[in-house]
Amino acid sequence: MWSKTWGLWLCLAVAGCGSADRAPPVTFANESDGTAEPVVDPAPQAAPVDVMTSTHWPDARLEGGTARITCSFDYEADGEGEPLESLTFFALVDALSPCRETGRVRVRYEGKIGAGFTALVQRVAAMADRMEIQSRVLDISSTGGHVEEAIRAGDVMADTRWDIWVREDAICHSACVLVLAGGDTRSVKGKVGIHRLFRDRSRANSRAELRAELKQVHGDVTEYLERNGGAAALADLMMTVPNRDLRLLTSEELTLFGLAGVNAAQADLDRILVMRRCGKPFVQRRDAFAYAFENQCLKDPGDGFEEQRMCGLALRKQFGFPDATCPNDGPLADLMEPDGDLRLARKDDEKRDAPPPSATTSGSTVRSR
Template sequence: MKRWILMAACLACLLGCGKNAPETQTANNVEPTPAMEASGAVSARPVKDVRPTPADVLSGTNWPAAEVASGKAWISCEHDVGAGDGTPVQSLDFFSVVDVMTPCREPGTIRVRYRGKIAADFTALVERMSAMADRMEIKRRILDIDSSGGRVEDAIRAGDAIGNAGWTLWVREDAVCHSACVLILASGDDRLISGKVGIHRMVRIGSKASNRAELSSELRDVHESMKEYLERNGASVAVADLMMTVPNRQLRILTVDELKEFGLDGANAAQDDLERIRLARRCGEDFPARMDAFAIAFDSECKAEGRALEEVKECGLALQPRFGFPDGKCVAEGPMSDYQ
């Protein structure tokens, strides 16, 4: 089950997220021009004006023209990063997506590697990959992201698409997830973080503010929308408040403890509630309790700073039998089911 795909590994692999004290880095200079959209957290229009692609459109074949232009994307049918990033993706028309995802149908795994800005084309990417994965019944879905941020409104829209489609999110040790990307991180069913996660204040594109009160008024609606979004995705609304205190020219790196406190690492709390109910109903009342016991043991026995992801995986696989996994009735729901 997606809820448990990398739950224990998420606890073990927060190797590069931060230190015991908050870390601040200098970000690229920000100018009041469109160049500021290259990274960071920017807002350009009311969130209420940003709407998801209608389900009846995605269920058909006549998809609006779109392509990946704000970054680079690849599709792999393997969770193992050693196999490479996979096939490059640019066109997001229906038949191009069919072609690139068809090889993933039999293994039942898709890993989308994305490096770039959070923008409307990124939203289209995750919406369309999710819709096609549903059609092809590809259950294991991983978004392997490396992004310095982008538009808040597009991040909220993309995050809602991710949250409704059962994705695990990765931030590798050589990747980052900054500013608006943190909203994407909040949406995953599970989060595996080895890279840096950072936040700072959003900037309003085309702002007409001449004083702090006017600027605050301009940002109020999008700030409230961010808080509502975080809340429905099981993350702390304190993230939105903290973002407003860090100058846009700087970057506050969140520590391991802060990521846990804000609900941005490991299993998503909101999804956890839903899946515990489903697990107990389908696999037996003791199944969730055994999953919890496994996660605690994995944290204490497999967690080690600097340990490679493959070592963590092998440790988890060896630990399973102690807790009755793989479970004969619900093999696919087990804590390391992706690695069986």
């Protein structure tokens, strides 16, 4: 049933309503002096094609790192997930299908930041969009990589709403720091380190040439940080640390440079959009909830992440959520089923009520519900 329904959905998703080719419009120049030479207006440029909306994804390989996919945020209890062997469309269908039920996916990535990593986060997000998997976590440990790809990947993650973890046993160094800036929320317990970022395949032969290259890289990094809620001062600090060295950032510096907690740029954008839809009183209650949530609920990744969300759900009632006018714009709305039931509670109830696997009746395993 799944394969037929999914196949039909895909056909509808990628099909177009064809029409006959039309000649470009024609206007006439110099009509006042009688010459009236025909001038063909240039044909309108077609909009860029989003290849992620089709099933024919370009070739991409995850080189320099490994990725695992799981639908659980509790890595201590449920592990790191299944290895992702391919970045093809149907490989992602298979990997993310189990996560449709929970509405969440965690990608455990260990390795370098490169083109394969950018393709990974882009493709997982594209498939998650198709399957309506709203909660996405990048669980990363990386020594860095290509600065240009880190910027591309960070912008992709900003557009597709990822949360990022750097667990206590993980690191995020060099170009990985730029990826960290792209997340919606950043839970950091591991080591985050910075140094100068070089352009790939530098051709500098003198300090002046190196300075010119670094100036360009510095400008790109500064612009990237500013549009993603980071501090431009971080780019300046990077320039003071030789590439062979590493400066670890303190928890206070992570907050100061906009690399931990809620992303300020995304929070402000969300506020503007919700204000348009739901009005000022709604947003004021939402802001009050956010303040209480940050002070009462934010904890470590993993187990703590689940506890954070349950803590937040308990706070919702205190601030008048869910709101009948804007039910989908309230805090933690992604945890609710369309009928208003709590998604996580329903799954937990099923897990708790289910009998042990060994329980059988007439040779068949007993299953609840």
